[in-house]
Amino acid sequence: MGSLGDELSLGQRRHTSKIMNVAVEKGCKLEEHVKKLEEEKRKIQGSELELPLCLQILNDAISYLKKETETDTQPLLKDFISLSKPIREEHDEEGEELFKEKKFQLWRENDHISNARFSDTKIKNTLEIERDEEKSSNSLYMLLSPGMTTPKGRRKLVASSFVPQPPPYLQQQALRKQRRCWTPELHRLFVDALQQLGGPGVAIPKQIREHMQEESLTNDEVKSHLQKYRLHIRKSDSNLEKQSVVVLGFNLWNSS
């Protein structure tokens, strides 16, 4: 596959992700987004040949955000987002449009209300479906500009109307799960569960979660916490070992 992705250098990717971070930094107003992006654009201005994709992404993002700024988006959005429409499970053409609308709405919400949790399970499902879709194709396709086909060649990524649509990589950012905060209390429950279940080496995420009785907690979160916890244990173990080796060496030397 001689796709664009294959030719994208590591450096370029780094720069791209930096741009994306700048673009979606939380709590910023649209105007500030634009400013930041334009500043970023200035930085790479001299290296257009090496960073053509970056430039393209920047231009896309800037023009999108500018559109957002200059349009009074309220009435447009009201038409664009229809909460009353049912969400379909099938991935037919119309269904996909609905998913896009949902996601767009989330993206906006996230922009305005930072750290808002997605409580609506329908929305959650929608996100998961979307995520699965993305997972199944080359993740780079999200960086491609409108009009380019996906690796699967399934559909073209063209905004269906003049209504501003967030660039795909901004959508992706909004999708990221909110960070789980492990409060001391939560951690205590976790440790208790571990002990009941036979220690950190034996206990299994699902059982731990069930034992903790914390609905809201997911298997993945427990799994992740467990991984970290096991690492801590290994580290302190190896430290103890080192210490005892030192002591042993000292005793040996002392006795001779």
Added chain:
DNA sequence: TCCGTAATAT
């Protein structure tokens, strides 16, 4: 599907 681990992101 679930788990463990590695790679990434914050």
Added chain:
DNA sequence: AATATTACGG
């Protein structure tokens, strides 16, 4: 640097 999330393979 620590800690959380995501990707990936078994």
